[in-house]
């Protein structure tokens with residue numbers, strides 16, 4: 222289905238550190254979504270494109286002690302860090318598997334399939350959702366969170382933000398992804414046959430705090446693909462990153478992450 226090798230954000234240790242901040246910024250919004258899924262002891266849950274496993278761990282906590290959470294990703298470094306961390310934290314109902322979304326076609330094994338910030342990078346998100354559903358038991362829940370990058374803003378707007386906005390859009394689109402996929406998710410779910418679909422929109426934003434670091438960090442972490450696509454020079458990238466970081470330190474500026482669409486629904490029994 223051609224969904225591999227499209228991830229534009231740096232992986233490995235640097236990518237993991239960015240995800241750690243993203244996880245803290247998204248913590249309350251994702252926790253609120255998970256609460257609505259009514260995860261209970263004993264459920265088997267899958268977190269596709271789990272990164273460092275921040276949400277996988279939270280899901281595991283909610284379904285313990287009988288339930289389990291499995292996180293899958295294609296980034297071996299992030300998975301290794303995630304495995305070390307769950308060991309250190311003595312969480313024993315989590316498993317991390319190296320697996321590309323394109324390659325997973327096991328028998329239905331899960332009561333809940335969850336994925337955050339993955340579909341935006343894929344050229345065939347509908348095929349990905351269909352493969353999620355193949356892993357879901359009848360009556361199971363699919364829950365997705367993904368971005369609508371068009372909802373990004375800063376106040377007041379500065380040229381560096383606009384340059385970042387254009388570069389991010391360009392590199393994601395160039396690899397077949399959809400930076401605004403959040404808008405489409407409810408209809409994708411409906412077309413894939415899910416029922417009782419619910420939708421919510423969140424957008425962590427602030428005058429201060431870690432939420433203001435993410436635009437600069439994302440810009441830094443797409444450097445490799447921006448350079449590969451010859452969309453900007455290293456000097457230009459450094460300037461944009463520097464200006465976004467400087468802007469973030471001013472408590473009279475407003476900055477946040479893109480709008481995030483949360484969608485969840487149930488796979489019919491028959």
Ligand SMILES: C[S@@+](CC[C@H](N)C(=O)[O-])C[C@H]1O[C@@H](n2cnc3c(N)ncnc32)[C@H](O)[C@@H]1O
Pocket residue numbers: 224225226227228230232240243244269270271272273274275276293294295296299320321322323336337338339342
């Ligand atoms: C933006 S990160 C989000 C990570 C995690 N879901 C979170 O919210 O913290 C997207 C993750 O998807 C993974 N990924 C990208 N393409 C993938 C694919 N084809 N199959 C599985 N994982 C993939 C990346 O390695 C990365 O860890």
